[in-house]
Amino acid sequence: MDSKQEIILLKKALERQKKARIQAEKILEIKSKELYDTSFHLKQANHKLESLLNKKTAALNGSFLDIIDPYVIMDLKANVINMNLSAKEFLGYDHTVEPVNLTQLVHKDYLDYTKESFQILIKAGTIKNYRAKIILKNKEERYVQINSSLIYDQDRKPIAAQGIIRDISQETEIKHLLAEQKKQLNIIVENSPLGIALTVKGKIIKANPSFCNLLGYSTNELKNQTIKDISEPVDSLDSTDKLVKMNDGEIDNFSCIRKYLRKDGSHLYAKTHISAVRNNQNEVEFQVTTIEDITKEMKAEEKLKASENRLSTLILNLQTGVLLENEDRKISLTNQLFCDLFQIPASPEQLIGADCVDAAEQNKSLFKNPDSFVARIEKILSDQVMVVSDELEMVDGRILERDYIPIFNNGEYKGHLWTYQDVTLSRNYNRTLEAQREKYSSIIANMNLGLIEVDNDDIIQMVNQSFCQMSAYSEQELLGKKAKEVINITDNTIINEKNQKRLEGKSDSYEIEVRDKNGSLKHWMISGAPRYNESGAIIGSIGIHLDITEQKLLQLEKLELVKELENSNKGLQEYAHIVSHDLKSPLRSIMALSTWMLEDYREVLDEAGQKNLQLMQDKIELMDNLISGILEYSTANSSNLVNSDIDLNCVVSDIIDSIYIPEHVTVAVPVKLPTVLADKTKIHQLFQNIIGNAVVHIEKEKGLVEVLCSETENYWQFTIKDNGVGIPEKYHTKIFEIFQSVGTNERSSGIGLSIVKKIVDRYNGRVWIDSQVGIGTNFHFTLQKIKNKQPVT
Amino acid sequence: MKGIVFTEFLEMVESEFGLAVVDAIIDECDLPSEGIYTSVGTYDFNEMVALIKSLSNNVGVDSNTLIFSFGRYLFTSLGKAHPEVIQSYNNPLGLLYSIEDHIHVHVQKLYPEAELPTFKILEKTDTSISMIYSSSRGLYRLAHGLIEKCFEHYNGSAQVSYELLKADGTEVKFDIIQNG
Numbered sequence: 001m002d003s004k005q006e007i008i009l010l011k012k013a014l015e016r017q018k019k020a021r022i023q024a025e026k027i028l029e030i031k032s033k034e035l036y037d038t039s040f041h042l043k044q045a046n047h048k049l050e051s052l053l054n055k056k057t058a059a060l061n062g063s064f065l066d067i068i069d070p071y072v073i074m075d076l077k078a079n080v081i082n083m084n085l086s087a088k089e090f091l092g093y094d095h096t097v098e099p100v101n102l103t104q105l106v107h108k109d110y111l112d113y114t115k116e117s118f119q120i121l122i123k124a125g126t127i128k129n130y131r132a133k134i135i136l137k138n139k140e141e142r143y144v145q146i147n148s149s150l151i152y153d154q155d156r157k158p159i160a161a162q163g164i165i166r167d168i169s170q171e172t173e174i175k176h177l178l179a180e181q182k183k184q185l186n187i188i189v190e191n192s193p194l195g196i197a198l199t200v201k202g203k204i205i206k207a208n209p210s211f212c213n214l215l216g217y218s219t220n221e222l223k224n225q226t227i228k229d230i231s232e233p234v235d236s237l238d239s240t241d242k243l244v245k246m247n248d249g250e251i252d253n254f255s256c257i258r259k260y261l262r263k264d265g266s267h268l269y270a271k272t273h274i275s276a277v278r279n280n281q282n283e284v285e286f287q288v289t290t291i292e293d294i295t296k297e298m299k300a301e302e303k304l305k306a307s308e309n310r311l312s313t314l315i316l317n318l319q320t321g322v323l324l325e326n327e328d329r330k331i332s333l334t335n336q337l338f339c340d341l342f343q344i345p346a347s348p349e350q351l352i353g354a355d356c357v358d359a360a361e362q363n364k365s366l367f368k369n370p371d372s373f374v375a376r377i378e379k380i381l382s383d384q385v386m387v388v389s390d391e392l393e394m395v396d397g398r399i400l401e402r403d404y405i406p407i408f409n410n411g412e413y414k415g416h417l418w419t420y421q422d423v424t425l426s427r428n429y430n431r432t433l434e435a436q437r438e439k440y441s442s443i444i445a446n447m448n449l450g451l452i453e454v455d456n457d458d459i460i461q462m463v464n465q466s467f468c469q470m471s472a473y474s475e476q477e478l479l480g481k482k483a484k485e486v487i488n489i490t491d492n493t494i495i496n497e498k499n500q501k502r503l504e505g506k507s508d509s510y511e512i513e514v515r516d517k518n519g520s521l522k523h524w525m526i527s528g529a530p531r532y533n534e535s536g537a538i539i540g541s542i543g544i545h546l547d548i549t550e551q552k553l554l555q556l557e558k559l560e561l562v563k564e565l566e567n568s569n570k571g572l573q574e575y576a577h578i579v580s581h582d583l584k585s586p587l588r589s590i591m592a593l594s595t596w597m598l599e600d601y602r603e604v605l606d607e608a609g610q611k612n613l614q615l616m617q618d619k620i621e622l623m624d625n626l627i628s629g630i631l632e633y634s635t636a637n638s639s640n641l642v643n644s645d646i647d648l649n650c651v652v653s654d655i656i657d658s659i660y661i662p663e664h665v666t667v668a669v670p671v672k673l674p675t676v677l678a679d680k681t682k683i684h685q686l687f688q689n690i691i692g693n694a695v696v697h698i699e700k701e702k703g704l705v706e707v708l709c710s711e712t713e714n715y716w717q718f719t720i721k722d723n724g725v726g727i728p729e730k731y732h733t734k735i736f737e738i739f740q741s742v743g744t745n746e747r748s749s750g751i752g753l754s755i756v757k758k759i760v761d762r763y764n765g766r767v768w769i770d771s772q773v774g775i776g777t778n779f780h781f782t783l784q785k786i787k788n789k790q791p792v793t
Numbered sequence: 794m795k796g797i798v799f800t801e802f803l804e805m806v807e808s809e810f811g812l813a814v815v816d817a818i819i820d821e822c823d824l825p826s827e828g829i830y831t832s833v834g835t836y837d838f839n840e841m842v843a844l845i846k847s848l849s850n851n852v853g854v855d856s857n858t859l860i861f862s863f864g865r866y867l868f869t870s871l872g873k874a875h876p877e878v879i880q881s882y883n884n885p886l887g888l889l890y891s892i893e894d895h896i897h898v899h900v901q902k903l904y905p906e907a908e909l910p911t912f913k914i915l916e917k918t919d920t921s922i923s924m925i926y927s928s929s930r931g932l933y934r935l936a937h938g939l940i941e942k943c944f945e946h947y948n949g950s951a952q953v954s955y956e957l958l959k960a961d962g963t964e965v966k967f968d969i970i971q972n973g
Contacts, residue, residue: 006812009812009813009816010812012816013812013815013816016819016827016828016829019827019829020829020830020831021831023829023831024831024832024833024834027831027833028833
């Protein structure tokens with residue numbers, strides 16, 4: 001761009017700027033003119049208004065004088081310039097009569113305030129709601145409220161003030177009263193045991209100390225909580241419904257029970273009363289909630305309900321028919337059993353309220369004696385005195401027991417209670433019991449056993465006839481006495497011991513020796529048992545006595561006899577022993593003498609003489625055997641058994657070696673014999689006697705004797721079998737008796753087998769034979785096995 | 794439209810593109826005011842539209858970008874003219890928040906005939922503000938420039954996003970989040 005062109009551009013721009021400045025100046029000129037016009041217009045308007053105001057003021061002055069409220073115009077020193085009639089009447093002063101200075105009317109308490117207010121008035125030109133106490137001309141004190149404004153002259157200089165006075169004494173009083181009431185109310189609210197809270201739209205704005213204490217929250221914590229936050233309704237539907245109704249304006253207050261949650265988490269049941277406070281549009285402005293702790297009452301009520309339930313269940317299930325009538329004879333309460341007893345086809349609940357006036361008449365047919373039933377009821381009802389255990393017999397055989405209890409409250413008759421109990425069973429039971437008792441009583445009285453009952457102190461409670469006879473005492477002499485003292489027992493310690501046993505609950509039998517009243521000695525067998533009461537405690541003992549005097553005497557006699565017998569047996573044995581010994585020595589002398597004679601005089605004696613001497617010697621030998629046998633027999637019975645293990649094989653072979661066996665006879669033992677527990681000497685004797693017996697009685701060319709054995713659980717059985725001459729049957733038993741011998745064998749003493757029997761007897765065994773003459777004999781015997789090495793006696 | 798917008802616009806054109814462009818666009822537009830503007834006067838809005846369009850043609854930059862740049866320029870100019878207004882705020886969000894209730898009230902006192910856009914505040918936090926610009930002029934980009942420069946003035950910056958509630962730009966929602 002060249003500078004020429006640039007100059008042109010700048011010129012153009014400058015031109016635009018100049019024009020713009022001119023334009024701006026023009027605009028400003030226009031604005032200035034507008035401003036001037038506006039201010040001029042305003043001035044004129046102001047002037048107009050002022051004159052209008054002055055006119056109005058004058059007009060107002062007149063009307064002020066006519067207004068109803070007291071109206072006063074005063075100068076700036078509070079001297080009244082003008083006042084209307086109302087003011088004159090109110091204040092009691094008339095400025096036309098006397099000069100009135102308003103400051104003089106002000107109560108001294110309000111002087112400072114008045115001064116301040118006056119200055120505000122001067123400064124601001126107006127004052128509203130000046131309130132003070134003034135004293136009227138008649139010395140009355142009044143509260144007034146004054147609205148005042150200054151009055152200016154044309155030069156806007158204040159020259160006076162005008163004011164309208166309102167008598168607010170009443171309002172003030174009301175205010176005071178209200179304040180007082182508010183104070184009182186606050187005191188009440190603060191100290192009320194009821195929790196009180198103020199809520200707006202459910203939110204708590206204010207709560208009194210009780211409310212805080214009840215719930216454990218501080219006032220601040222409660223603020224802005226809602227009642228719903230801290231509680232829940234016990235009956236939810238109802239209270240929500242009511243709250244809605246309250247908001248709708250249908251109700252102003254309602255009560256409900258709510259469960260409150262305390263700060264510590266516990267619960268509180270409270271009766272909650274909510275009242276709505278409405279504004280003039282009938283909207284709920286706030287709600288006053290009062291709560292009353294009824295946790296205790298709720299609990300008490302629950303308990304009451306529970307106990308009522310228990311009671312009614314109790315009554316329902318009572319084994320007694322119950323009928324409670326009120327004073328108008330209407331049924332208040334009855335139970336199932338009552339209905340059952342009288343076959344009433346209705347439930348106990350249905351009967352409530354039923355009239356009982358005609359009940360007796362209607363139901364009398366159920367009773368055996370209807371007329372006296374009705375009469376009795378009428379009598380009871382007119383007496384109104386408690387009756388118990390009236391017995392009623394019913395047509396169907398049942399027996400009822402009836403109680404009547406009148407109910408009085410503070411001496412006023414309030415109804416009565418009938419109770420019925422079916423006692424048929426217990427009556428019948430009692431009867432049966434009575435019959436049983438009679439039966440047993442007669443048995444006891446007539447039985448041959450003496451019966452005595454004593455208590456724990458041994459005092460006789462009961463005796464029967466037999467006992468009296470046994471003891472020879474009468475019943476009167478026994479009853480109530482100490483048994484030990486009356487009954488003369490030889491050994492008293494036994495009774496003490498037995499009584500002790502009874503106390504321990506033991507029963508047993510024992511014998512005592514007593515002297516009856518007559519002094520005769522008696523023996524009693526006593527069965528004693530403890531006596532129990534209904535609850536199972538021992539209250540004494542019962543003794544059943546059997547007089548065993550006779551048996552006892554017999555027994556004693558028997559014992560005596562046995563003793564005598566033993567003695568004589570013993571004597572006999574000794575005698576036999578002595579005799580056999582004493583007899584043997586002369587016998588031996590005779591034997592020796594006869595032998596000497598035979599040897600010394602063989603040459604002298606002829607054959608007959610020698611033979612006679614020989615025979616004499618045989619007889620002596622026989623005599624010797626006899627005596628030995630008797631000796632053995634007597635000892636077989638008496639000597640003690642010394643048991644030991646004996647091998648019978650040895651025993652038998654010893655026997656074979658030691659006894660005389662004819663040459664043609666063989667003794668064989670085909671089986672192995674057992675080892676037995678027994679007395680060796682006795683067993684040796686036993687086998688030797690039988691074997692010895694067998695070998696000498698064989699006449700056959702070849703004799704055979706066998707020893708056999710068999711065993712049962714408790715016995716050994718042995719058989720000694722021979723093929724000898726045999727024993728005729730008539731001797732089969734006889735041979736075991738002493739001094740019995742078969743045949744003519746001179747060597748047989750007739751004692752051997754009786755010794756066998758004795759030994760076998762001592763081992764509880766048996767001995768017998770079977771034999772045929774000419775064929776042989778089987779000797780059998782058994783021995784009881786001795787177990788545990790216990791000796792057999 | 795207030796004269797100050799025209800005078801400042803031309804000032805910007807002159808400083809950015811030179812007096813020749815100023816002269817050219819004034820000549821080109823055949824304006825009723827002949828391009829003579831005083832800040833205390835009021836002129837037809839269409840003249841501004843014409844000037845912007847003409848400038849756009851002359852310099853080859855689209856109108857909206859020009860308007861946005863002008864907004865940034867205008868904030869500085871207005872700040873020079875009325876520094877007390879900006880001084881009474883100590884942060885940009887406070888200033889933005891008060892446009893409608895404070896600044897425009899004062900503008901209206903000086904120029905009762907001024908036609909001002911409205912800024913309706915939707916939401917304000919310590920770091921953000923969202924508001925709706927509405928004006929029959931549809932100069933929302935101007936507002937955008939002003940807002941951005943405002944943050945710069947307080948040595949700050951902001952994420953300024955806008956959403957056209959009406960297609961012609963007469964109603965636009967601004968969401969402004971202060972950085973840092």
